[in-house]
Amino acid sequence: MTIASLWIGQKWSFLEQIVAQSYLDAGHRFILFGDVRPPSLPSEIAFEHYADVIEPPFPWGMGSITTMVSFPTCSG
Helix, strand or coil: CEEEEEEECCCCCHHHHHHHHHHHHCCCEEEEEECCCCCCCCCCCEEEEHHHCCCCCCCCCCCCECCEEEECCCCC
């Protein structure tokens, strides 16, 4: 399963890092979308700029927003 998260604005803290690491430890792929790649982001986590999937302005405003979304993988 692939887990994706959107993080914009605030520093990527230890809490976010261990949550993301827990997905990796469980065998999931993790993608972080954001405005800047956090320096503490583990190398196993893919990073993509948010503009690749959504265009600003965001209806909820800027700040530290995280959204976890699961994308089931299709086989066949």
